[in-house]
Amino acid sequence: MKNFIQEGRYLTVPAPYNVEAGDGLQVGQIFGVAAEAALSGDDVDIDTNGAYELDKAPSQAWGLGALVYWDDTNKYCTTTASGNLLIGAATAVVAGGAGDTLGSVRLNGSARANEAV
Incomplete structure (x- = not known):
């Protein structure tokens, strides 16, 4: 499909606060678990499932x-x-x-x- 972006389970979002790998985090109405540590504002990969x-x-x-x-x-x-x-x-x-x-x-x-x- 030409408009497909990604599966959506894993997303890259700006860390809303400092996080460690395995921490839960919320960005707007999206929740996920951080795959790695990140400082507030840095990109972090999260698993939403x-x-x-x-x-x-x-x-x-x-x-x-x-x-x-x-x-x-x-x-x-x-x-x-x-x-x-x-x-x-x-x-x-x-x-x-x-x-x-x-x-x-x-x-x-x-x-x-x-x-x-």
């Missing part, structure tokens, strides 16, 4: 399949919808202890604003 272990809100339990959102203020995943970007679903149960700060997320690969659920 797949399953990743990402930082999550401490003391928050997750059920398998729970909707997961990106809290761009705190730079972590949460199951709190209000004011946050829907990015995917939990792929594993996570306990709600203060030390449970990582969660497995299957990214939805779409640019999607927060919506009422």
Whole structure:
């Protein structure tokens, strides 16, 4: 097709803040996981799909399949919808202890604003 640009799973975007490889980041309504470290404003390759272990809100339990959102203020995943970007679903149960700060997320690969659920 003459107007095809790319598959779209991997995108190059300007880093909205300093990121390390494996960090989640939001640019507008696009969420992805950084493939490499980048300084704010530098180009960074991101993966918008797949399953990743990402930082999550401490003391928050997750059920398998729970909707997961990106809290761009705190730079972590949460199951709190209000004011946050829907990015995917939990792929594993996570306990709600203060030390449970990582969660497995299957990214939805779409640019999607927060919506009422």
